[in-house]
Amino acid sequence: MEAAGDVENERKRSMPNSKHRLRKAALAGAAGVLVASAPAFADEGMWTYDNFPAAKVKEKYGFEPGQDWLDHVRLSSARLAGGCSASFVSANGLVLTNHHCVHSCVQQLSSAKHDYVQQGFLARTKAEERVCPAMELNQLVSITDVTAEIADATNGLEGKAYSEALNGAMSGLEKSCASGSDVRCDVVTLYSGGRYHLYKYRRFQDVRLVWAPELSTAFFGGDPDNFMFPRFNLDAAFVRAYENGKPAQLDHFLRWSEEGAKAGDLSFTSGHPGRTDRQLTIAELEVQRDVLLPRRLIYLSELRGMLTEFRNRGPEQKRTANGLLFYVENSTKALGGMRNALVEKDFFASKVADEQKLRAWVAEDPTRAATYGAAWDRMAGAQREFRASMNEYYFVEGGNRSPWGFQGDFFGFARTLVRAAEEKPKASNKRLREYNDANLPAIEARLFSGAPFYPELDEALLTFSLTKLREALGTDHPFVKNLLGKESPETVARKAVRGSKLGTVGARRALYEGGAKAIAASNDPMIVLARRIDADARAIRTRYEEKVDGPQRVNGGLIAKAKFEAYGTSVYPDATFTLRLSYGAVEGWEQDGKAVAPITELGGAFERATGEDPYALPPSWLKAKGKLALATPMNFVSTNDIVGGNSGSPVVNRNGEVIGLIFDGNLPSLGGDYGFDPAVNRAVAVHSQAIIESLRTIYGASSLVDELLPVNTANGR
Known part of the structure; x- marks a missing residue:
């Protein structure tokens, strides 16, 4: 089962046949012939919709997707802002995705009395559909270069000046594009800045749960079967997008x-792969292999132990931490698989x-050498800076995720409120x-969500992460001294969580709307904590942007331009959690000398x-077994190129019809962050017939079946 958004999990053995992962080919360039990695081979590629290789698909499979086909599939695709993919499957806003993509919504709607995670959920009428407290859905409506x-x-520009100008230009473009709260606009960096x-997205912030099966069938086989095949999972769910209450x-x-x-069927996957690093330089890959991945794996392994202990405290702790x-666990497995690829x-x-x-x-031509030649050495210099500053940056500031040193919802709210008060008055x-x-509607949706919070879990998370921060930076680090003073991580976390009122929407709204004056006057201990460290955290972020991020963007862009000069846009860009289309076929593979069949059956x-x-x-x-068609196809694999973030992607045929739902990859696919091998990399999907059979026969969801199927097939096949 793929990690949602942050593609991180472990693999138990090295990837087979990875020497085939990157092929070489002679590529004709304007200045001569360059022998290098082929832009894409076989079914490799997470292609942007404005640069899809339709002719290559026709050459191999005899079908060429036209512009109308591409536009239709793009507009039928959706993104869950929390880190998953989805698709619209009816004219009335019905959305198909994975159970593990709506798990947080199901848990937020649950209680100790009604545990929908374990019992499942079905809205038999639209009136019974429940609002997901913190879910946003995006539909890509246009792409502009x-x-x-x-x-x-x-x-x-270089360094800090470059970063500031870049962020300003991106923010300006996004603001001019976003005409209202129902529109989201993101400037997307492709080809490392090339x-x-x-x-531009149509934004839905009223998303309601329609159906989710029990966790025991959605994640049947648990961690032992994760990233394995054969599989027998019903990792599917439906939500519905609403506008103006309808x-x-x-x-x-x-x-x-x-x-x-x-x-053997041709298959397309339209989804939002979270991140790949196939275009990174060797200096960047070495840092991933030797520093970042090992440290992240250790951190997650220790967090897993803490959470396992927390779950053993009682049934409510188990429910809230699951x-x-x-x-x-999923992330630990994926990260290990990624590192296994790099150490091969x-x-x-x-x-x-x-x-x-x-x-x-590049060196063969004086003009190319003068333009691009120094970029790799400068990139290596940025990586040396990153090695030196990584702990400070990830533990204190956190990049695009929560800081490693400040885990938990309460601190996330506090930092958002403190920074919003300072940032909003600026242009x-x-x-x-x-x-x-352009990003404020998403921030406000999170701040004012009615999702429940669990102070005991938040305290345990903050205690753990503050302890890890002190270990990573050292007791004598100025930031640690300012953060902890004479107190222990346990004491700081206990005081901040137990004394905070940020678990209520009213308290968060008052601080947000009160702005800088309200934040400065607040004695909420979590706000006090976030306020006390914010100047130091901002300084760490500024140094990172000046010494690492800026040089990476500048020199990554130069390297990308060198590749463009050699290859043109026949190379697809690394994944960026933006909509991509891949193509392939329903096909098994050979593992340990044995053929793996591509499709399993429900009876399995x-x-x-x-x-x-x-x-x-x-x-x-168990109750429905005697009525089920046990020969119904259950799960299948295909050669579609996917990574984490593709969870919830529809698998469609040449007619643009749903034939499956991506929910995982096989073990060899865990190295997909760095390369693709069509011989063994496989996407794993729920079969469309398994979803219909279970809805009809197990869950009695006749209204859903009628909405999904034409009238003449709604009562059976």
């Missing part, structure tokens, strides 16, 4: 295939050879990027079941 505008704003595109009306949605996926523990000598050697060939090609393009006008779940977790089917399944 803004590379020239960004280049004009940053021309000739291209910048403005993505189901959203859509012109584009994916119809349901009557047959679903069959072996979702986070799932994420941590043949694979890493192929990456080194590819870079050397490109650098040699939008002068603010920290996450607080510009009963054969695999033991009655004990994680192989215990829920009572609803």
